[in-house]
Amino acid sequence: MLRLLIGGLVSALVFSACSRDEYNPAHDYFSFANSGQFVTHHLELDLEVDFDQQTLGGSAVLHMERLDPGATIIVLDSRGLQISGIQIAAGGLELKAVTFDVGETDPVKGEAIRIYLPEGFHNETEFLVKIEYQTGPDASALMWLPPELTAGGEHPFMFTQSQSIHARSWVPLQDTPAVRMTFDATIHTPPELLALMSANNDPLAPRSGEYHFSMPQPIPSYLLALAVGNIWFQSFGENTGVYTEPEVLPAAAWEFADTQAMLDAAEVLYGPYQWGRYDLLILPPSFPFGGMENPRLSFITPSVLAGDRSLVSMIAHELAHSWSGNLVSNATWRDIWLNEGTTSYLEARLMEVLYGKERADEERLLTYQGLLEGLETVPAEMQALAPEFQFGDPDIGQDGLEYSKGHLMLETLEAAFGRDTFDEYLAGYFKHFEFQAITSEQFLDFIDTRLLQKYPGHYSRAQIEQWLYQPGIPDGAVVPTSSSLEEAVAIAGAWSSGERAVAELPAEDWSPQAMVAFINALPADLSQQQLAELDKKLGLSMAGNVEIARAWFIQVALRKYRPAYHQMDSYLNRYGRTRLIKPVYAALLANGEDSGLAWAIFTKARAVYHPLTITAISSLAWSFGQQQAGDGPESGSD
Numbered sequence: 094m095l096r097l098l099i100g101g102l103v104s105a106l107v108f109s110a111c112s113r114d115e116y117n118p119a120h121d122y123f124s125f126a127n128s129g130q131f132v133t134h135h136l137e138l139d140l141e142v143d144f145d146q147q148t149l150g151g152s153a154v155l156h157m158e159r160l161d162p163g164a165t166i167i168v169l170d171s172r173g174l175q176i177s178g179i180q181i182a183a184g185g186l187e188l189k190a191v192t193f194d195v196g197e198t199d200p201v202k203g204e205a206i207r208i209y210l211p212e213g214f215h216n217e218t219e220f221l222v223k224i225e226y227q228t229g230p231d232a233s234a235l236m237w238l239p240p241e242l243t244a245g246g247e248h249p250f251m252f253t254q255s256q257s258i259h260a261r262s263w264v265p266l267q268d269t270p271a272v273r274m275t276f277d278a279t280i281h282t283p284p285e286l287l288a289l290m291s292a293n294n295d296p297l298a299p300r301s302g303e304y305h306f307s308m309p310q311p312i313p314s315y316l317l318a319l320a321v322g323n324i325w326f327q328s329f330g331e332n333t334g335v336y337t338e339p340e341v342l343p344a345a346a347w348e349f350a351d352t353q354a355m356l357d358a359a360e361v362l363y364g365p366y367q368w369g370r371y372d373l374l375i376l377p378p379s380f381p382f383g384g385m386e387n388p389r390l391s392f393i394t395p396s397v398l399a400g401d402r403s404l405v406s407m408i409a410h411e412l413a414h415s416w417s418g419n420l421v422s423n424a425t426w427r428d429i430w431l432n433e434g435t436t437s438y439l440e441a442r443l444m445e446v447l448y449g450k451e452r453a454d455e456e457r458l459l460t461y462q463g464l465l466e467g468l469e470t471v472p473a474e475m476q477a478l479a480p481e482f483q484f485g486d487p488d489i490g491q492d493g494l495e496y497s498k499g500h501l502m503l504e505t506l507e508a509a510f511g512r513d514t515f516d517e518y519l520a521g522y523f524k525h526f527e528f529q530a531i532t533s534e535q536f537l538d539f540i541d542t543r544l545l546q547k548y549p550g551h552y553s554r555a556q557i558e559q560w561l562y563q564p565g566i567p568d569g570a571v572v573p574t575s576s577s578l579e580e581a582v583a584i585a586g587a588w589s590s591g592e593r594a595v596a597e598l599p600a601e602d603w604s605p606q607a608m609v610a611f612i613n614a615l616p617a618d619l620s621q622q623q624l625a626e627l628d629k630k631l632g633l634s635m636a637g638n639v640e641i642a643r644a645w646f647i648q649v650a651l652r653k654y655r656p657a658y659h660q661m662d663s664y665l666n667r668y669g670r671t672r673l674i675k676p677v678y679a680a681l682l683a684n685g686e687d688s689g690l691a692w693a694i695f696t697k698a699r700a701v702y703h704p705l706t707i708t709a710i711s712s713l714a715w716s717f718g719q720q721q722a723g724d725g726p727e728s729g730s731d
């Protein structure tokens with residue numbers, strides 16, 4: 094995923110207070126499933142997509158194996174599902190109804206489904222579990238968009254977002270990245286719409302209202318994905334292309350035309366692409382993240398349609414997940430850095446191959462600056478790459494440090510061993526652990542054997558342990574540099590101190606990344622007059638590039654620059670992508686005067702936000718409650 098929440102000024106993180114002795118790094122604290130006793134190998138879905146009721150309904154069949162001969166109760170994850178019956182069959186015999194119960198609701202984990210195996214099944218090791226169900230009214234993975242919130246305005250649209258622990262809100266299953274399964278699915282939709290999944294999509298499938306899917310590679314549950322809408326396709330190359338609404342298709346096909354070249358470059362560096370096709374699905378603006386690496390079909394925010402290909406690092410990121418994350422997964426949400434930190438590093442490498450070192454270094458430096466900001470707000474206990482994470486919400490977790498700190502460690506290792514050696518090591522790592530989920534401890538043992546001991550004297554196990562288990566940045570980290578960004582930062586200083594006139598700012602020479610660095614470097618004591626001059630010269634309040642707009646509106650909110658509040662309000666209503674809007678809300682809350690305004694904007698705009706975006710913004714240490722007498726989002730319902 095690319096969410097990068099860093100830059101938020103306030104974070105409400107909950108972390109474990111328990112000692113290392115008690116913490117089990119191999120245990121998934123965010124799943125009820127007893128996946129050490131039973132494991133799912135295959136899933137069959139048959140679901141009807143009901144836009145009127147905003148539900149998915151039908152059945153899920155889990156092909157399960159009993160690992161523990163003494164175990165007689167299967168525990169699955171669910172959230173808000175309405176289950177009408179569960180049946181079990183073994184040895185090709187008929188399905189039989191079985192007893193089950195659904196536990197109390199945990200606000201983060203949802204409900205455990207406990208299925209009691211009848212006497213006749215106590216000696217079986219392999220069986221089918223069929224669950225008939227319907228999704229609940231507030232399914233956290235599902236976004237239902239009325240036609241007016243789509244580009245075309247005529248057809249409804251729905252999509253899922255299963256990461257981190259939301260697959261359980263649309264499929265009852267073992268919702269942990271440690272379990273991988275293949276799947277088949279039949280999806281029923283209104284006949285004029287197309288359904289797509291993280292599976293073998295057929296660009297030429299006739300619109301029939303009944304779509305069949307198969308996913309032959311085993312995936313963790315968080316990569317289960319479905320989208321339905323008025324969706325069409327355009328090819329980029331032999332096995333890449335883009336799906337989206339027809340109104341967006343020409344712009345998307347132009348913006349992401351380098352996707353096939355990115356895929357080819359990634360295979361050269363990290364080994365064969367193992368998933369068949371690689372397509373993109375550009376979603377409506379409510380999509381809560383930058384991108385989601387659903388296998389074979391990355392889900393992408395339309396906010397990166399900048400018109401100049403300046404934000405295509407998003408595609409490099411999601412594509413890179415085909416190796417880091419999808420091929421080698423984190424065993425639990427505590428090890429998410431293995432997924433996101435590695436992907437952030439790979440993303441920069443792909444950007445360097447396609448667009449050159451200068452641009453890649455600009456993005457590396459911005460990521461590093463995000464790390465420095467994150468270290469100011471994330472509690473020390475959550476700053477380790479592999480923290481003792483067992484309470485709180487895995488969607489909030491380390492607030493982005495899992496990306497930027499993991500990235501910096503890999504850059505440091507690359508510098509220590511040399512690029513060729515490190516590339517060879519990484520390709521070997523992906524091969525060794527392909528289609529597995531691993532812990533940080535497995536990573537540590539592997540790198541110790543395959544890199545540290547093989548090339549002694551460059552980097553020690555103790556140094557890597559410092560990254561994994563200690564807060565902050567270890568000594569000797571290789572900090573990225575970018576002459577173009579550093580120049581933009583120097584000019585920000587010269588302009589703000591009056592050494593340089595606003596008319597002399599060389600903005601037309603700057604990349605969007607340099608413009609962001611310039612805005613981020615503006616000193617705190619600028620006058621309102623200076624902000625007005627700057628906005629007039631650079632057109633920041635009207636910026637079409639969302640990264641520039643994001644950087645600017647954070648400053649607008651922090652500095653209470655009210656002439657741009659109208660445009661800031663429009664910006665907060667344009668996209669539901671959490672990275673773009675959460676830090677602006679945080680800045681409004683932090684400026685001491687505008688929590689009421691933030692609440693008013695949020696109340697209006699939340700109709701276009703995904704449930705996960707609403708949760709993320711609500712996770713700010715919201716001070717509305719003080720001003721609004723308990724009327725803040727914590728007490729509101731979604």
Ligand SMILES: [Zn+2]
Binds near residue numbers: 414432
């Ligand atoms: Zn990612």
